[in-house]
């Protein structure tokens with residue numbers, strides 16, 4: 439009770455106003471500089487006199503803030519109005535604490551596209567390319583290197599970043615040739631990241647905005663999420679780095695040990711709740727409506743602004759050539775929309791002339807989107823999600839269902855599903871060619887296998903599979919598979935260790951047998 443009274447004065451979430459609140463004059467002075475090329479090495483002070491990269495950014499911004507460039511801005515609009523933002527006058531400043539529109543629909547971050555269009559596609563391509571691989575604050579991050587398209591108005595000093603993004607786009611040469619007769623297959627390793635999943639891309643944006651809100655004395659005491667393990671890991675790491683309290687709701691016994699230990703190690707307040715992810719999501723929504731805890735799930739559209747940069751990055755890594763297909767595993771369904779948004783902004787702003795076809799891949803044990811797609815988008819029914827090795831997508835009532843449908847319809851997309859055996863076999867096959875994938879990537883690879891077999895994806899189609907988490911977070915599933923310790927699963931690609939006596943003869947015998955099996 440005492441704890442409750444602590445919050446009573448800050449208890450009420452400020453009422454969303456109908457109109458976008460213009461930044462105050464003091465805010466204006468904080469707005470980002472117009473896009474400019476980062477200083478070259480020779481313009482920088484010699485290493486000895488450099489303070490730190492935040493200070494350098496401050497000095498640089500002070501020197502380059504000019505008035506003859508358009509000011510880039512962004513605001514929340516109802517998701518239902520994204521196709522035609524002028525059809526609704528409902529909008530909110532990103533400095534408001536609001537997650538839903540008046541009618542209860544999702545929100546979207548809408549950028550002032552007219553201002554961004556003052557620069558042509560070549561300008562943006564060159565600007566983004568010029569920032570890759572540098573330590574210039576905050577552009578060393580793959581997310582913040584696209585700052586003008588993400589959170590254009592945030593002060594560089596408020597940004598909380600681990601220089602996330604810029605993840606490896608891996609040419610899956612052997613996997614493609616050996617299993618799929620493909621020569622242009624790529625895996626975007628979003629899991630090779632600070633906390634081991636793509637969630638870092640969105641969380642740097644959300645926690646940076648929270649940092650700004652707290653400096654503005656907005657009522658945000660902590661940040662909270664429901665999670666299947668990856669969102670909570672990212673939230674707790676970024677909050678810990680900024681000194682902001684984080685609160686995570688986890689479904690008891692439904693996430694991997696490696697994921698569970700991440701928020702614990704980063705000092706989050708961890709609630710293990712006897713329900714599933716959908717139950718935790720419901721609870722965090724109720725709690726964040728009552729307490730000054732900012733909601734960090736992808737229901738909050740800020741997250742998707744960071745996640746969309748993975749799509750821009752893919753185009754950049756292909757030297758702005760557009761792949762034919764991008765396959766993304768889907769759970770709460772924010773990410774598939776984030777990819778669509780990244781690609782479509784690149785098209786609208788002239789960086790590329792088309793967008794790829796998107797495939798969303800679900801586990802058959804948690805497949806509400808797949809069922810909806812198969813019904814011809816007639817009727818959406820949430821499902822009770824069953825246990826799956828792809829535990830991070832064990833979600834039956836995805837919050838971003840409308841976003842996902844929009845993304846798929848606009849990209850001539852497809853939804854596929856993977857059984858437990860299919861996803862584990864696909865993961866094991868990929869690993870056997872040198873990757874170390876997570877089961878969710880196994881779901882995406884299964885979608886690819888099915889679409890190749892049916893001829894929908896051709897052998898020369900340039901295809902990107904999005905790997906969403908690091909395999910090291912899911913070692914128990916690999917141990918079970920390679921021990922052939924999974925009920926009703928053949929584990930056809932298991933590679934268990936060979937027990938051998940500690941004498942030369944026994945070791946030679948097994949080695950000769952092995953070498954013989956490899957010699958033809």
Ligand SMILES: Cc1ncc(COP(=O)(O)O)c(C=O)c1O
Nearest residue numbers: 768769770771772773830906907
């Ligand atoms: C590893 C992993 N892959 C895929 C997903 C699916 O992403 P989304 O919820 O945005 O559909 C999640 C989270 O849900 C995840 O943690």
Ligand SMILES: N[C@@H](CCOP(=O)(O)O)C(=O)O
Nearest residue numbers: 665666667668669735736770
């Ligand atoms: N896989 C997610 C589930 C929640 O998704 P979110 O993108 O809405 O936060 C997780 O790791 O928690």
